[in-house]
Amino acid sequence: MSYAWPRYYSLPPFFTIQPVMQTQKKQLQLWCDLVLAYTRSKNIHMIDLTEAEDSELFNNKKIERKLSRQSIVIVLEYLIERGNAKWVDKTKEKIQIVWRKPLEWANIIYKWATDNGFINQICTVYELREGDMTQNEEFFGLDIQVFMQALSKLEQKGKAKVFQSESTNESGVKFFA
Amino acid sequence: MSFFEKLHFQTNKNLPQLFSTELQLHHCSDASIGYTGKQKYEKKATLILTSHRLLWTTLKKKKVSGEYIPLSKVNEIQDSKSRKSKIKKIVFTTFIKNTKAKKKKSSKKTDDLVVTLSFKSPQNEFLEKFHKALKEKVWASKPKKETMGLLGTTARSHNTNKPSLTIGISGLLAREEKKKIQTTNTLSQAFTDLDSLMQSAKEMVQISEKFALRYKRAKEEEEKEKLWKEQQKKNLGMGIGSGIGSGIGSGIGSGIGSGIGSGIGSGIGSGIGIGSGMGIGSGMGIGIPRSSGISSGRNTRMSSGFGSGIGVGMPTTNQRTQIPTSSKNVPNQTPSTSDLLEFDEILFSVGIKNPVTKKGVSSNQYYKKLAKEIATFVAKFIEKMGGMITVIDTYCLFNRARGTELISPEDLVKACKQFQKLGLGLKLHKFDSGVLVIRNDFEDDSTIAKKILKLIQTHGPITPFETAMMLKIPINLAKEYLLTSEREKYLCRDDSLDLVFYENFFLIENYDYEKLENFLKNPKLSIEKSNIQMSSPKSNKKQVTKKTNNSKKKISKKNDDWELL
Numbered sequence: 004m005s006y007a008w009p010r011y012y013s014l015p016p017f018f019t020i021q022p023v024m025q026t027q028k029k030q031l032q033l034w035c036d037l038v039l040a041y042t043r044s045k046n047i048h049m050i051d052l053t054e055a056e057d058s059e060l061f062n063n064k065k066i067e068r069k070l071s072r073q074s075i076v077i078v079l080e081y082l083i084e085r086g087n088a089k090w091v092d093k094t095k096e097k098i099q100i101v102w103r104k105p106l107e108w109a110n111i112i113y114k115w116a117t118d119n120g121f122i123n124q125i126c127t128v129y130e131l132r133e134g135d136m137t138q139n140e141e142f143f144g145l146d147i148q149v150f151m152q153a154l155s156k157l158e159q160k161g162k163a164k165v166f167q168s169e170s171t172n173e174s175g176v177k178f179f180a
Numbered sequence: 181m182s183f184f185e186k187l188h189f190q191t192n193k194n195l196p197q198l199f200s201t202e203l204q205l206h207h208c209s210d211a212s213i214g215y216t217g218k219q220k221y222e223k224k225a226t227l228i229l230t231s232h233r234l235l236w237t238t239l240k241k242k243k244v245s246g247e248y249i250p251l252s253k254v255n256e257i258q259d260s261k262s263r264k265s266k267i268k269k270i271v272f273t274t275f276i277k278n279t280k281a282k283k284k285k286s287s288k289k290t291d292d293l294v295v296t297l298s299f300k301s302p303q304n305e306f307l308e309k310f311h312k313a314l315k316e317k318v319w320a321s322k323p324k325k326e327t328m329g330l331l332g333t334t335a336r337s338h339n340t341n342k343p344s345l346t347i348g349i350s351g352l353l354a355r356e357e358k359k360k361i362q363t364t365n366t367l368s369q370a371f372t373d374l375d376s377l378m379q380s381a382k383e384m385v386q387i388s389e390k391f392a393l394r395y396k397r398a399k400e401e402e403e404k405e406k407l408w409k410e411q412q413k414k415n416l417g418m419g420i421g422s423g424i425g426s427g428i429g430s431g432i433g434s435g436i437g438s439g440i441g442s443g444i445g446s447g448i449g450s451g452i453g454i455g456s457g458m459g460i461g462s463g464m465g466i467g468i469p470r471s472s473g474i475s476s477g478r479n480t481r482m483s484s485g486f487g488s489g490i491g492v493g494m495p496t497t498n499q500r501t502q503i504p505t506s507s508k509n510v511p512n513q514t515p516s517t518s519d520l521l522e523f524d525e526i527l528f529s530v531g532i533k534n535p536v537t538k539k540g541v542s543s544n545q546y547y548k549k550l551a552k553e554i555a556t557f558v559a560k561f562i563e564k565m566g567g568m569i570t571v572i573d574t575y576c577l578f579n580r581a582r583g584t585e586l587i588s589p590e591d592l593v594k595a596c597k598q599f600q601k602l603g604l605g606l607k608l609h610k611f612d613s614g615v616l617v618i619r620n621d622f623e624d625d626s627t628i629a630k631k632i633l634k635l636i637q638t639h640g641p642i643t644p645f646e647t648a649m650m651l652k653i654p655i656n657l658a659k660e661y662l663l664t665s666e667r668e669k670y671l672c673r674d675d676s677l678d679l680v681f682y683e684n685f686f687l688i689e690n691y692d693y694e695k696l697e698n699f700l701k702n703p704k705l706s707i708e709k710s711n712i713q714m715s716s717p718k719s720n721k722k723q724v725t726k727k728t729n730n731s732k733k734k735i736s737k738k739n740d741d742w743e744l745l
Contacts, residue, residue, distance in 0.1 A: 010693040014700075015674035016682050026672050029686040068676050 006041060006059070009033075018068035020077055031081045038078065039087055039102040048146040049091070050079070050098045101149065108142060108153035113162055115140055116178040128154070128165075128174040183215075183276050183293055187235055187246035194237075194244040201318070202232045206309045210300040211236070215293055227297065229309055231318040249274060252319055255292065257310060266302035270310065271295070410564075548602060550587065550595040554578060555604035558618055562606070566653050567623050571596065571608070571616040573654065611660045612667075629668035632661050633683065636671065640699030641682045 011017050011033060021027040041060050042048070055061055055075050062069035070078065079098050082088035086104065091097040112131065116122060119136070130136065132150055137143050142150065154176055157163035163178045188197040198204065207228040213236050214222030225236035225246070234254070237246035255273040276293040299306070557578055562569055571593065579586045587595075596608040596618060605621050635650070636642055648658035662681050665671045672684040685691040 011685065014682065014685065014693075014696065015676060015680070016672045016685075019673055019675040021672050021686070023666055023669060023672075025669055026684060026686050030672075033686070068674070 015068045034078045042100045043102045105152035109156035125177045184247035205229045270297040551598040568619040629665040632665035633670040
């Protein structure tokens with residue numbers, strides 16, 4: 004399945020970080036939107052920089068243009084500024100794409116819980132993430148870390164509580180009204 | 181007066197006409213010649229001793245006249261009574277019958293003319309040479325004799341008194357030495373003649389000014405064609421050159437045995453070549469024949485010349501100028517209008533007379549005047565260059581037009597900085613990359629940016645090289661144009677392989693991607709096929725397709741693109 008690229012993706016200037024400030028800003032915005040949309044559709048949460056150069060996101064083989072490593076970093080840094088990404092560790096080799104903020108995820112999970120009558124009920128995280136019930140949900144297969152962040156947001160709001168079961172290493176969550 | 185024969189002079193020059201084998205040996209300007217007799221005769225004159233004659237010339241009201249005695253008619257030089265080192269008087273007897281003279285004791289034949297030469301300054305040399313000339317009797321010897329071997333063909337430098345007869349290796353060595361001495365003398369004398377050269381150069385400028393007037397009149401009458409011609413000229417890139425050549429010839433003459441004299445012969449022509457193939461020819465050369473000691477054993481005088489040319493050409497042209505050589509005088513043809521303007525250009529380029537120099541002018545004044553001169557010079561072709569010319573190009577062209585009194589780059593820049601202060605309609609502009617240009621006052625970045633945008637909209641994505649080709653401007657300037665347009669946010673760039681500029685689709689709402697995609701699919705077609713003519717302030721002229729030669733054909737197409745701007 005080939006991704007439906009936006010039109011500017013096939014134009015060479017898109018792959019050169021523009022020197023003129025105003026143009027550059029706009030260009031980076033477009034890049035961010037593209038990265039987020041792409042990772043979302045492909046359900047990618049992590050980008051490894053070394054692999055990124057070859058990925059079709061940053062490398063348009065058809066027009067023989069690609070973002071250089073430096074340019075990719077610039078784009079990602081912009082993403083981080085916008086709050087849509089985070090370096091996994093200090094080495095800055097991997098970046099976590101957050102195309103949805105944890106808060107958003109939290110709301111979605113909670114909504115689902117409410118819709119499906121799981122209020123005041125306990126679910127395991129496994130069930131939520133990879134269970135049969137939630138197969139059609141957006142958060143199905145969501146990255147565990149993101150999931151946990153979302154749950155902790157809910158916790159902060161007081162809408163859920165996360166706890167570890169003693170017997171297994173599984174985590175469970177109870178939703179509150 | 182009637183005893184002596186009248187001296188003939190060279191045409192248009194106050195120089196005596198010498199015979200083919202006659203060589204000048206000595207001359208003395210403050211002398212007087214006279215003879216006594218029934219009618220005392222004394223005349224102040226410039227005396228010239230040659231191998232064949234004794235000439236004297238007088239200058240009255242800028243008109244020169246003269247007479248001579250052939251040496252064959254000179255009998256004997258009387259020994260001065262006291263062998264003083266300073267000889268101020270030379271008396272000699274002649275074979276000329278002095279029909280008016282009384283009988284004289286000192287003369288052998290009572291009715292022979294006795295001539296007295298008197299000098300203000302001592303002229304020992306003159307006497308020596310006179311003796312030698314009489315001895316050698318060049319006028320009497322036949323050509324065969326003169327070319328015969330080693331004898332009598334070595335012209336003597338007045339510095340040496342060695343016998344002409346030398347044989348063997350020592351003879352060869354001696355001759356070589358003489359040659360060396362001779363050449364150094366010739367050279368030193370040759371350079372002093374540069375003054376006369378400069379005089380002639382001034383005359384050349386006057387001639388070119390005359391032409392300028394004439395052509396100006398003709399030009400005014402033919403305005404319509406002129407407009408078209410300007411059009412054409414943009415394309416030709418001004419392949420115009422002009423040169424004023426000057427030749428300094430050094431003549432090598434056969435030796436006569438007496439010292440060095442100098443005669444000046446000159447021919448006048450002036451060489452101006454025009455690159456479109458029409459030549460209005462005239463050449464200038466000044467030959468200065470010398471009877472110097474370089475023994476070539478030949479009878480005839482040889483003139484060798486070398487020329488120096490001042491050429492003026494515009495940068496982007498394939499048509500080269502003709503370097504002038506001394507050519508025959510070509511009668512002035514009535515120039516066709518196609519060459520009128522080109523010739524006009526030459527004259528303007530060349531005719532920077534009275535160039536501003538630092539002498540006698542204070543520093544501030546100098547730069548002001550220089551700025552004005554540069555402004556008038558640049559104004560002539562700045563429009564054709566697209567309203568902007570790099571300082572480098574100005575430096576080259578300006579100095580070429582000046583010929584002498586060149587200016588340094590620093591001076592040029594300093595003068596250019598004065599433009600705005602003096603309100604000359606031009607300004608010095610520095611691009612971010614450091615490139616300095618002179619441009620029109622009213623032009624600024626946004627006008628250029630818009631021009632380039634239009635260009636891209638019609639031609640699609642463009643490289644600096646293509647821009648330079650289309651606009652007929654130097655490539656660094658083309659790049660500056662593109663960068664300016666980019667800065668004004670009309671363009672964006674693709675820097676992956678080569679630098680290419682696109683219309684800035686990032687900042688355009690609802691950008692028409694279709695068009696750009698088409699351009700990308702068919703890159704070459706877009707440039708060749710576009711024949712869009714957009715109105716611009718300059719394009720009131722019609723594009724006439726009259727083509728006189730192939731180069732114009734190719735360029736006229738490109739001209740369409742320039743018309744966009």
